[in-house]
Amino acid sequence: MKPIDLWRKMIGAKIYAKDVATLRVNTVFAVGQLSPDEYTELIELIDVKYIH
Template sequence: MQPVDLWRKMINAKVYSKEVATKRVNVVYAVGQLSDEEYTELIDLIEEKYPVS
């Protein structure tokens, strides 16, 4: 399973808070485990799944 697939599942399941999920996705991106497109997809998914209250 690729990192992007794992993160999609965790974001959809809301395993972490929005802040924690964002920080962890940023770290995975920073160490080169995600492409630019995958990073953008995950950040957009976080915004979709964790709407501003």
């Protein structure tokens, strides 16, 4: 399973609080495990899933 797939599932299930999920996605991107497009997708998904 690719990191993008794993993070889609974790964000969808709200495994972490919004700030923690954002920090962890930032870290995964910083170490080169996500492309810029994948990073953008996950950040946008966090914003949608954690509206409430």
